[in-house]
Structure formats: structure tokens, C-alpha cells
Amino acid sequence: MSQFQEKATVVRVERFSDENFRLTLDCPLIAESAKPGQFVMIRTSVGKDPLLRRPFSIHQTSRGGKIQIYFKVVGRGTHILAHVKEGEELSVFGPLGKGFRLNPHVPAILVGGGLGIAPMLFLAKENSRLKKSSSEDLILLGAREKSELAPLLDDFRQFNRKLLTATDDGSLGHHGFVTEVLQSIELPPGCIVYACGPEPMMAGVNKICRDQGIPCQVSVESVMACGMGACLGCSRPAKSGTYTHVCLHGPVYDAEELIWNI
Numbered sequence: 001m002s003q004f005q006e007k008a009t010v011v012r013v014e015r016f017s018d019e020n021f022r023l024t025l026d027c028p029l030i031a032e033s034a035k036p037g038q039f040v041m042i043r044t045s046v047g048k049d050p051l052l053r054r055p056f057s058i059h060q061t062s063r064g065g066k067i068q069i070y071f072k073v074v075g076r077g078t079h080i081l082a083h084v085k086e087g088e089e090l091s092v093f094g095p096l097g098k099g100f101r102l103n104p105h106v107p108a109i110l111v112g113g114g115l116g117i118a119p120m121l122f123l124a125k126e127n128s129r130l131k132k133s134s135s136e137d138l139i140l141l142g143a144r145e146k147s148e149l150a151p152l153l154d155d156f157r158q159f160n161r162k163l164l165t166a167t168d169d170g171s172l173g174h175h176g177f178v179t180e181v182l183q184s185i186e187l188p189p190g191c192i193v194y195a196c197g198p199e200p201m202m203a204g205v206n207k208i209c210r211d212q213g214i215p216c217q218v219s220v221e222s223v224m225a226c227g228m229g230a231c232l233g234c235s236r237p238a239k240s241g242t243y244t245h246v247c248l249h250g251p252v253y254d255a256e257e258l259i260w261n262i
Helices: 028-033 076-081 114-130 146-157 178-184 199-212
Strands: 004-015 020-026 039-043 054-057 060-062 066-072 089-096 108-113 138-143 162-167 192-196 216-219 235-237 243-245 252-254
Touching: 004 028, 028 066, 028 089, 039 066, 054 066, 054 076, 054 114, 060 114, 066 076, 066 114, 108 114, 108 178, 108 199, 114 138, 114 146, 114 192, 114 199, 138 146, 138 178, 146 162, 162 178, 178 199, 192 199, 199 216
Parallel strands: 108 138, 108 192, 138 162, 192 216
Antiparallel strands: 004 020, 004 089, 020 066, 039 054, 039 089, 060 066, 216 252, 235 243
């Protein structure tokens, strides 16, 4: 698998809320090679503060060599990214990690919560490319409130899949967690569930799928310093009794491979 380090020009900056942003970057080599579920490491400053790159799921790729990242301001690195201007350049390294394994012959159930929505758009686009239509495919999206979710809905609606939403405060869709929506519906026979979101959400998705005998792939988040397995900062225990390194063996796993301490 090829990785590239590119000087990516910021093409567009979108602000969805006080904390949620989306950047479009001109990044042709990475865009050409990227698969849904993979990520990039971005240097957020030209100096040494912050020193390390930050990992971001690839939100989607588009024609002309563009990639998008969707993120929330949670620290100094993301604060800097939220204030970049169109025309500025960022050092981007990727694509990294192992992505989702789509099966175009069975129904796909996509479940994204919070920032876990980010890789779901890329996955939905690839799923739509592989099978132009499917009445049994389903997209479930959850967030804290409407402002975090509403700006993204048209992007997902373009694929003509059934779309259900949930918000913690009830401002859009189901009042509660997206896992409650998943639990309440009858999933089509032979489907595969693909999920990304907070750890408790994915543990809940895993339990629902395990109880129903449904295969489930999850994209997990982890603190990373290098993205290439050198720092070992992203290790987590696996059911095999060993440790897995998210940047190399993930970020996408079969949910049953992992230990969920929730």
C-alpha cells in the first residue's frame, strides 16, 4: 500500500457549528489511493507547537484530487485547523491504515455517531458506486444536537438510501442514541453493519450485532503520534490475548476481534 506526503492546498473551509468544521484539500496522490476507513496524518503548524501530526479520517474524496476531513475543535491542533484560510498549505501524510471491506452483494447498514460520521460519507459513496441502488441499505446517523448533523444530511441523501437520524437532545430525528434506533429496527437478512463513533456507541452496536448473529466492522479512534506503528501509542488489547496497533492493523476491525471495556 502506497503512502504519500503532500503539500495540500486548502480549497474550502466549512463551519457547521462553533466546534465542527470541514476542510477540502487539494491532495491528488492521497485522493487517488484512499479507501473508505483510511486516515491521514496532518501537521497543524509550521513550527513545533504542536510538535506531532494529528490523525483524521478521510471524510470523502472527489474528482480533481480532493479529499475532505471533518473534525471538532478539541485541542490546539484542531483549533489551528479551524482557523486556516483558503489557499494555505498543509503537510498531509497518507492514506494510512486498513479500511472497510465492502461486500456489494449484501445489504449494508452504516452507523455513524458524532465524529464517527466522518468516514461514513466516504463509505456510503463507495457503496453507492459498487451497487447503484439497494432498497435494503440503511444509513443511521447520530449526534448531540441538530446543528452537528443537519449540514451533512444532503451529502448522505444523494445516495438514495434510507436515512435515519438521532440526537441526544431530540432536536432532529429520534430523541436518544443512534444505537436505540439500530435496536428498534428489523435488520435485513444477510446484512453487514459498518460503524464508527464513540467507544460506548460501538460497544453497543457490537452487542446488538452479536446477539443477532450479524457481522460488524468498526472503525476505532485512538491517540496516535506517527500513524505507522513506530511509536506504539495506539495499542489496545484484542481478544486474541495480544495487543493490536490501530494505525497498522486498523482502524477498521471486525468488532468481535476487540475487547470492549464499557
